[in-house]
Each structure stands twice: as structure tokens, then as C-alpha cells.
Amino acid sequence: MYGTIRHEIRINRPAADVWALAGDAAKLHHWFPGITDCTVDGNQRVIITGSGAPMPEEILVCDNTQRRFQYRLLLPIFKHHRGTIDVIDLGDQTCLVVYSTEADPRAMALVIGGGTAGALRELKRQMERQMEDDTPEGTN
């Protein structure tokens, strides 16, 4: 069986704003702690981890309408991997971001997916800080 990990966070920003960052394949390292760089070439992305290890990935879905991003790690240890980021509009100028990881072998779901909770926290921190910075003085 696959191992699955799912983390979610509510962000006090419109879904479109959050998607602009979370859905940009080339900006993952801006909000995922432990990823120091990433480069995108077509549907191929290479991330560099904090330990210096390059991890090649295939981008599977980047759907600006559904606000869904999916990718898979192309490492020999994986029989299967899929990472999914969904940004869901909650209709009140906030959104829910769901970051799911499924993997075979199952332990890899925890090894890789364990970092996604921190990534969501950092995404929220950046997006909500940016909103505070953009808010006219005296209105928040």
C-alpha cells in the first residue's frame, strides 16, 4: 500500500493571490524550508535540498483554473510518488491550501511529506505578512 500524508492550512488571503506563489513551479524554494533552489525546464523541475542533493521531478499538472499543482519525484527509491498542492477558494477572501504526498515505499511519504507542513506554515506566514504590508494604515 502507498503511504499518504496530507497537511492543510487556511490562509487569510484570496486563493488567486496564494496560487500566484504556490502554483509557480519555479518558486517552490521561496516557501518550502529545506529547498534551497529549483529550476524548471518544460515539465522537468530540479530542486536542490538543504543537504545539497538535487532531486529531479516531473511536473504532472499545473491547472490554473482548479488551482492544482501535481508533480512526482524521479528518484530510483520511489516506485510511486505524487505530490499535490490544491488551493481552494473558501469564498470569503480566504483559502485552504492542501498539500498531499503519496509514496511507495510508504516510509518515503513521511520522509518527503514531513516537510510539507512546515512549507504550508511558511506559505501562510509570507502571504499573510504580505497582506499586512499591503493593508493601508489604520484599516487592519
Add this chain to the structure above:
Amino acid sequence: MGRKILFITTDQQRYDTLGCNGGTIARTPVIDAVAAQGVRYERAHPQSVVCMPSRSTMVTGQHVSTHGVWMNGVALPEDAPSVAQVLHDAGYRTAIIGKPHFEPFLDPFARFAENGFAGKGTFGPHRGFEHFESATHGAAGPLHYARWLLANHPETVGMFYPVLDGSLEVNAMGGGDTGAPQAWVNNIPREWYHTDWVADRTISWLESLPVDDDWFCWMSFPDPHHPWDPPASEVGRIDWRDVPLPAGYIEDASEREAVLDAKPRHFRAWYDGRLVSNYEAPAAWVPATLTADQIRETTALNAVECELIDEAIGRVLAAVTARGWGDDLDIVFTTDHGELGGDFGLLFKGPYHVEGLMRLPLIWRPAPSSGIAPAVVGKPVGHVDLAPTFCAIAGVPASPWMEGKALPVNDADAAGRGFERVLTEWDSELFGVSVHLRTITRDGYVCTTYLPGSVHDGSEGELYSLIDDPLQRVNRWNDPSLTSLQSDLIADLWDHQPPMKSPLPGVEAPV
């Protein structure tokens, strides 16, 4: 000049592996002598039976629910309280050398500070330890020992047992003479094995200190935790064929399985290979396949590792004495949790609050200059009491966030200061399997209540008399004659159980 504190921990060491505790397989003359000069605790229990929560209790002085490291893979926050910081602030020089494991090992994104020092060629500071030099069970990973071995003796790196398999699960591969899981012939020279490395690095750090400094040094051996792969040159010390089976092992399979059946259902389900409840034991290994000879061999290899630790401690104590610190030296020796060791036909560890995992070696040899008399303490104490003990030794007040009390120096002291009970918790959630235990040890009984999870409905429990049934063969949870006692124990448990930290920190890795 004040008292110096040498805090020695091992990993996954059973109470009965020391001569001073009645062990007959490993020869442990150094620790036995320390015990004879100090206070030996016969009822020391951990607050968790796995590494990260237990070690977090040691450094914070808090129960698991309070510090929040509720299972392996949950990181202790970097700003969590630390007794090392308290001592450092009081002027103590501080170090941890060996296995820390306050943060997950499996860390491909290098998010955790603990895993980053060696790669940068640095040694902390971290969590109040001005010197942080790390090791774990083998030659893999980013810690100082692994990098030292790779840099200096790369030919030995592949000699260790591969702790994890190709799927990053705990390896079930058998080895040794009997095919026992995690038994292995390791051809590394003894002096390069992590036990001696930890002692060498401890001696080196101590020798770097001015003689007038006070210090707190946590020397943390990764053994005798599996894999059981001590240096091959030492394996001949103990012929596994001569090793008696542990008292907790029931040779007759039908009798063994009947005992398991009387316990909560996850015991038998794991034994039969129908349930993997936690990451810490090999997922692909079925305990029912464990043979008597495999228990003998793993017990023998474990004992060899205990002997090497004992000898390493002897070298460190000699170095301390040579510096002239002996009269002011406090030694505290314990382990983070036990090992099932063949009891009930089980190995490794998991959500099983039985003696093999719960009864720990704990010895405190107060500084001879303190005038504290040798004693044996039968009252229950816990790891939660260690941090206040270190503060007491150093002459600084225990911090308000510490939840234990300085260890008693004898049973009268224990009675006078209310050492009545010790609590142990287990929580795990792994790929749809959740298990939650709360245990109290008090008045010669150990009582565990199971909270609802994916395996238990919340009605299950265990109740054993440690006096009448030390091998815990008869679960008296449903014994009508003990209903009142059981209710009293459970009420007392909940009266003293701290609430779980909220929000609950997330699991960030398998281990």
C-alpha cells in the same frame, strides 16, 4: 569549584543487562562499582518507551504531553526548555557527545539543526549545549561520527548492518549464525566503533576544559540498541549457545500465545504479522518466526555491546580521575527505554508497556564530596526527575517548567518527598494505525489504560502485580477482585497526567 556532572545514557538497554541489577550475561564491573558507591534505583521508568519522546523528557524535565514530542519523528522545538541551558546559564560548561535524537534523523531537506553541524564542521551550540558532537547506530547519515568515519576509515562504512532497508523501513534482514533480525558480523576494528568513539570524544572534550571549570557532560552511547553488530573481534566474548533464554520468554508456543491473547489485541496481532503499529520494529518481520536460538544470539550480541559500553565508561572515568575531578564528580547512568528482548516472543519495541521496555537501569553516584551514602531505592522514579536532579547537584533551583523532583537518595527520602507513582505515555499514528496508552506504576502495580484508536476501542487495559507476577503473564484488567484498585489507579493516573500540548506538533519524519 562545584560538582561536575557526567550524565551517561545508553539506548534501549534492559534493566537486567547490568550485573548490579542481577544480570548474568554481560560483565559490567565499572557500572557495578559505580552502583555500589551510589544510589541504585530498582523502579526507574521512562515517560515514553521510544527514543525521541524519552530523550526530550530527559532534556526538558517534562512529561511527553507537556513537551509535545508525542512520537518518534516529532521534533522537539529548538526553543524548548533545556536543563543544559539552565546549567550553562549557571556557569557550567556543557556538552552532549553521542546520540542526541531530539530532532528527526531522516531529514533530506536538512531542516533540523541537529543534522547540520557536522556538515558545516561545527559543534553547536544547540539547546544549551556549547559542544554538540553527534553519533547514531551506524555509519550512515549526516552526524559527526558518520562523517568522521567516512573521512578517516571509509573502508569500514559498509561493514555496519544497514539499519534501514531499500524502502527506508527498519530492516528485517537476518544475519549472524541464526538469521536473527538485525544480527550482523561487523568487521570494523573496535577502536573505530561508535562506542569507543563516543568515549574518545568525551575524553577529548573534558581534557579541553580548564581544571577549575564546572561541567555537565551528557555522554550518550547509541548501543545496545539494534542493530546488534558489535565489532566482530569482540563477539567471541560470549557464545550465544551458552546464553540462557530470558525468564520472560515462554518456550511453549501455545502457552506463549495464550498469554499474548490475554493482553490487548495489538500484542497478538503484531506477533502474528497482522499489524504493524509503529515504525521502530521491522515492518517485514513477524515475531512468531522468532526462534529460541535467535533470542540467544541477539541477547549475546546485546551483552557484548553492554560490555563495550562498560569498558568505555571505565576509560572516561579514568580520564576524569586523572584530571583530579573524582571527588566532585556526580555520575548518573540510565537509558532512554528498554528492549523487549524475547519477552513474550517479541523483540525491539513498540506500544507495549511491559517490564522489558519499562524497567530501566538508573544509577546515581553522588560526588563523594557530597557525603551521600550508598542506597537502593525501590520507590518509583522517572526520567522526568533527572533534570531537577542535575539542578540540585549544581546548586541551582529547579526551573518551574520542570515537572519532576530531584531523585531521592534513599527510600526514606523518597517516601518523605512523595515518590509514589510514575507515568508513561504512548501515542502513535502511522499510516492509518493509531495507538494510545497511558500507564501508571504505583504501589507494586502497573496499570495501563488504552484510549480509542484504530486498534482499540478504549475499553482495553492491562493490570499486573509486579510483586506476584513480575513476568506480567496474567493480565488482571478484568479481574473483579481488583476493580476497586484498578479504578483508584486510573483515577490517580488522570489526576497527575498533564494535558497534551495543543496544538499537537506534527510528525515530520518516520524517525
